[in-house]
Amino acid sequence: MNLRINFASGVPIYQQLMEQIKHAVETGAIRRGEQLPTIRRIAEELAMNPNTVARAYRELEHEGFIEVRHGSGAYVAERETSSAKAAGIRRAGEVLRPAVEQGLALGLSEAELRRVFEDELARLQNDAAAERRRN
Amino acid sequence: MLWYKAWLETRWRFVFMLGSVLLVWLAPQWLPSLGFRLPPGVPASRLWMAIHLGSVLLYIVAANFLAGSGVNSQTTYAATSGFHGSMLFTLSLPVSRRRLLLVRAGLGALQTGVLVAIMAVYTLFHLPGGASTFQALEYIARAIICTIAVYALSVLLACVLDEMWQFYAACSCWIAFYLLQSRFAFVSWISPLRGMSLFSYPVTAPMPWAPVAASLALAGVFLCASVLVLQRKEY
Amino acid sequence: MNDIIIAAEGLSKSYDGKPALRSLRLEVPRGSICGFLGRNGAGKTTTLKLLLGMLRRDAGSIRLFGQPVDSEASSIAARRRLGFVSEDKELYPFMTVDQTIRFTRPFFPGWRRDLEEKYLELFQLPRKKAVPKLSKGMRTQLMLLLAMARGAELLLMDEPTGGLDPAMTEDVLQILADLAASDGTTIFFSSHQLAEVEQICDRVCIIDQGQVVVDGVLDDLKSDYRRILLVFDGTPPPGLAGLPGIDHLRQRGRTASLLAHGDVEGLVDRARELGPSSVEVRPVTLKELFLDHVRGE
Numbered sequence: 201m202n203l204r205i206n207f208a209s210g211v212p213i214y215q216q217l218m219e220q221i222k223h224a225v226e227t228g229a230i231r232r233g234e235q236l237p238t239i240r241r242i243a244e245e246l247a248m249n250p251n252t253v254a255r256a257y258r259e260l261e262h263e264g265f266i267e268v269r270h271g272s273g274a275y276v277a278e279r280e281t282s283s284a285k286a287a288g289i290r291r292a293g294e295v296l297r298p299a300v301e302q303g304l305a306l307g308l309s310e311a312e313l314r315r316v317f318e319d320e321l322a323r324l325q326n327d328a329a330a331e332r333r334r335n
Numbered sequence: 336m337l338w339y340k341a342w343l344e345t346r347w348r349f350v351f352m353l354g355s356v357l358l359v360w361l362a363p364q365w366l367p368s369l370g371f372r373l374p375p376g377v378p379a380s381r382l383w384m385a386i387h388l389g390s391v392l393l394y395i396v397a398a399n400f401l402a403g404s405g406v407n408s409q410t411t412y413a414a415t416s417g418f419h420g421s422m423l424f425t426l427s428l429p430v431s432r433r434r435l436l437l438v439r440a441g442l443g444a445l446q447t448g449v450l451v452a453i454m455a456v457y458t459l460f461h462l463p464g465g466a467s468t469f470q471a472l473e474y475i476a477r478a479i480i481c482t483i484a485v486y487a488l489s490v491l492l493a494c495v496l497d498e499m500w501q502f503y504a505a506c507s508c509w510i511a512f513y514l515l516q517s518r519f520a521f522v523s524w525i526s527p528l529r530g531m532s533l534f535s536y537p538v539t540a541p542m543p544w545a546p547v548a549a550s551l552a553l554a555g556v557f558l559c560a561s562v563l564v565l566q567r568k569e570y
Numbered sequence: 571m572n573d574i575i576i577a578a579e580g581l582s583k584s585y586d587g588k589p590a591l592r593s594l595r596l597e598v599p600r601g602s603i604c605g606f607l608g609r610n611g612a613g614k615t616t617t618l619k620l621l622l623g624m625l626r627r628d629a630g631s632i633r634l635f636g637q638p639v640d641s642e643a644s645s646i647a648a649r650r651r652l653g654f655v656s657e658d659k660e661l662y663p664f665m666t667v668d669q670t671i672r673f674t675r676p677f678f679p680g681w682r683r684d685l686e687e688k689y690l691e692l693f694q695l696p697r698k699k700a701v702p703k704l705s706k707g708m709r710t711q712l713m714l715l716l717a718m719a720r721g722a723e724l725l726l727m728d729e730p731t732g733g734l735d736p737a738m739t740e741d742v743l744q745i746l747a748d749l750a751a752s753d754g755t756t757i758f759f760s761s762h763q764l765a766e767v768e769q770i771c772d773r774v775c776i777i778d779q780g781q782v783v784v785d786g787v788l789d790d791l792k793s794d795y796r797r798i799l800l801v802f803d804g805t806p807p808p809g810l811a812g813l814p815g816i817d818h819l820r821q822r823g824r825t826a827s828l829l830a831h832g833d834v835e836g837l838v839d840r841a842r843e844l845g846p847s848s849v850e851v852r853p854v855t856l857k858e859l860f861l862d863h864v865r866g867e
């Protein structure tokens with residue numbers, strides 16, 4: 201797992217770590233059902249605070265994204281559970297709200313804003329497909 | 336491990352004093368080679384007296400010198416800024432200030448005692464008329480005890496003064512004391528300076544208990560005061 | 571087993587009539603790595619010295635490991651369980667690296683020989699070299715070794731990475747992270763390096779003019795605090811300063827920059843009522859949090 205945290209950012213570190221772990225699962229760097237590194241390992245490798253790592257793990261467990269098995273460690277959940285989905289949706293809303301506000305502040309109408317979103321989504325999907333074809 | 340630290344801290348001072356003592360020992364050997372001769376008509380016992388006087392002064396210098404440095408003293412840097420760097424490390428250790436002082440002072444006292452004993456033996460060796468073993472031991476004992484009173488005052492002064500000033504202050508104190516003892520009979524009676532010399536109390540005289548007792552008392556008082564000062568000190 | 575390792579309440583200290591600490595309150599829980607930030611002269615070193623018994627407090631109470639520290643005996647008991655690194659990293663000039671370690675070891679029955687070897691190796695400290703011949707960086711590393719190898723439950727450090735290059739700094743941060751992760755060691759250190767504090771600390775405590783102005787979990791502070799930027803068509807209205815819940819306000823020309831925490835939504839609504847032409851809400855970095863609280867503007 202290639203974890204990159206921007207410690208100087210205004211975004212809480214535990215949230216960044218959660219994003220990074222989810223991203224690692226999405227890209228396949230770590231697969232569902234696989235064991236995650238120990239809190240100690242991540243803390244030591246990144247020279248970051250173990251309590252923060254623990255908090256990220258707790259939140260991920262609360263969302264159902266990972267499972268903590270007694271005595272053996274943390275594992276990525278096999279299936280994304282509905283609570284994980286709901287949390288994902290909630291989080292997306294938080295992330296997108298400032299963008300929506302800014303778009304409206306620029307004077308765009310709702311329809312125009314929606315079109316911008318769809319265009320961006322399509323562009324990203326095209327880029328991802330092109331990337332996959334190259335590899 | 337505090338004794339270990341105290342030793343590492345003071346060993347060169349001790350060696351230096353040991354060297355000085357040896358110089359005094361060998362004075363009759365090397366002084367003539369420098370051209371010093373006793374003027375004609377002056378008895379050899381005068382030379383002995385000069386050496387003994389020198390020895391007594393050396394007792395005092397040694398005591399003051401060895402009392403400096405270590406847990407109690409500050410450096411010139413410290414006098415202005417208020418703390419000595421490595422003191423913070425020492426004080427962060429789980430050891431009481433009293434123990435810090437007593438170990439450091441204890442080692443210095445031992446070193447002083449050794450030096451005084453060596454010089455005392457030398458003095459006795461050349462004493463015109465000689466001395467019995469018992470008399471010799473008596474002298475060595477009182478020389479050590481009286482010098483420790485001087486040492487203890489230096490320890491106290493080192494707790495409140497810069498190292499350089501401590502030395503001068505200590506010497507000044509005993510010069511002042513010397514002047515006092517020539518004025519006041521009581522001071523003369525209990526004087527550690529007289530107690531440590533063979534001029535005031537020759538080996539044939541009975542043990543001078545007044546200066547010995549006074550020295551022990553003074554040493555005790557100065558050491559207690561040092562501990563109290565150190566315990567109240569802020570770093 | 572107490573959860574609060576450092577607890578100071580109402581701590582006050584003056585030097586020659588000038589107050590250095592004013593009724594300071596501090597709480598550091600077990601296992602936390604807490605960064606202690608403040609300008610020079612704000613009271614960081616004074617606080618550390620008071621915790622260690624090098625200074626006597628004028629008022630207030632101190633508890634370490636749940637036990638009150640109000641006498642030399644209780645201070646000594648606490649010092650058995652902690653390690654200290656001083657700001658100037660001064661050690662004994664008459665000892666070598668080896669002798670310094672041999673001197674310190676017997677004071678701590680929990681001394682970890684394995685860690686001593688590991689750090690000697692990592693820092694490449696020359697055992698037989700006399701302390702005055704060491705560079706500042708090496709003296710710092712030696713002092714860190716002495717503090718970290720003794721099996722302490724708490725580390726109190728004054729600028730622990732001062733004088734270290736970035737690679738050594740990263741090594742030290744890794745060691746601290748590992749000590750916290752494996753042994754639950756609590757670490758409380760003062761620093762001027764905000765980047766380091768952001769990296770390794772889960773808690774942060776900002777002190778200014780003898781008082782704690784910010785104290786909490788760093789990630790929560792980042793969630794709670796927001797910067798609100800308002801642009802007005804003309805000069806900002808005077809009502810701005812009267813808005814409740816503002817920690818800091820700066821006005822420049824037609825722009826007003828607010829630092830707020832708590833009910834940010836409510837505050838934004840109130841601010842909108844004043845009729846700004848644009849409202850922007852941004853997250854806050856530790857640097858901003860620090861500067862806004864210690865630079866009176």
